[in-house]
Amino acid sequence: MTALLEVKDLKVAYGKIEAVKGISFEVNEGEIVCLVGTNGAGKTTTLRTLSGLLKPVGGTVTFDGKPLAQVPAHKIVSLGLAHSPEGRHIFPRLTIAENLQLGAFLRTDKEGIEKDVERAYEMFPILGERRKQAAGTLSGGEQQMLAMGRALMSRPKLLMLDEPSMGLSPLMMQKIMATIAELKATGTTILLVEQNAQAALSLADQAHVMEIGKIVLSGSGQELLHNEDVRKAYLGED
Numbered sequence: 001m002t003a004l005l006e007v008k009d010l011k012v013a014y015g016k017i018e019a020v021k022g023i024s025f026e027v028n029e030g031e032i033v034c035l036v037g038t039n040g041a042g043k044t045t046t047l048r049t050l051s052g053l054l055k056p057v058g059g060t061v062t063f064d065g066k067p068l069a070q071v072p073a074h075k076i077v078s079l080g081l082a083h084s085p086e087g088r089h090i091f092p093r094l095t096i097a098e099n100l101q102l103g104a105f106l107r108t109d110k111e112g113i114e115k116d117v118e119r120a121y122e123m124f125p126i127l128g129e130r131r132k133q134a135a136g137t138l139s140g141g142e143q144q145m146l147a148m149g150r151a152l153m154s155r156p157k158l159l160m161l162d163e164p165s166m167g168l169s170p171l172m173m174q175k176i177m178a179t180i181a182e183l184k185a186t187g188t189t190i191l192l193v194e195q196n197a198q199a200a201l202s203l204a205d206q207a208h209v210m211e212i213g214k215i216v217l218s219g220s221g222q223e224l225l226h227n228e229d230v231r232k233a234y235l236g237e238d
């Protein structure tokens with residue numbers, strides 16, 4: 001089987017600072033692959049590079065059989081790679097409905113778009129109830145839902161989620177994690193970056209631990225969840 005996403009020896013730098021120092025991993029269709037690691041490990045930098053916002057200084061990225069090196073960010077979305085960024089980046093003055101519509105900016109199938117907006121409201125009923133309100137009035141967790149709903153509006157082959165549980169209450173976090181599991185069940189392939197290693201590893205088919213720009217450990221989500229070093233470093237056990 002060829003992987004949907006293949007990352008080989010990827011290197012990314014901010015000037016002289018090497019943030020990602022040659023990492024390799026794959027994401028197969030239908031899987032949830034998770035990157036975990038402490039602050040500054042290079043997880044966000046990796047996602048931003050995959051979506052074309054940063055240019056790598058080395059290595060290759062192949063998505064759906066195509067090399068991404070020379071593809072500009074806006075074209076990458078049209079290839080089927082969507083990114084729900086850290087800190088959410090919704091448009092606070094636009095309504096919830098308008099924010100969702102923006103996620104479909106490359107599509108012209110009006111009926112399909114309407115259907116997917118409805119699907120987002122089914123997935124997150126609170127968004128449907130408040131569809132005409134400015135998105136800035138939503139709580140942090142609700143804004144996270146909107147960011148995920150918006151990323152899904154491009155009908156991506158691969159959905160990249162950066163820290164979807166950041167700043168959320170435990171209840172809201174459970175809801176987001178349950179939604180990620182639901183998305184997988186409906187066939188969405190997901191690359192998930194999370195600081196909350198317990199929740200993320202429980203969902204992941206494959207997972208990689210990053211430390212200062214490198215992948216230091218890889219395995220199935222369950223393997224890493226039961227790995228002693230991971231438990232000590234990321235799950236708060238002595």
Ligand code: ATP
Nearest residue numbers: 014017018019037038039040041042043044045046
């Ligand atoms: P976090 O969870 O805190 O976002 P992360 O694993 O996503 O951590 P990155 O944000 O990718 O890590 O950061 C990797 C390294 O690159 C860090 O050392 C960080 O300080 C550095 N870095 C990130 N953004 C920039 C930037 N715009 N300019 C310079 N250095 C940066």
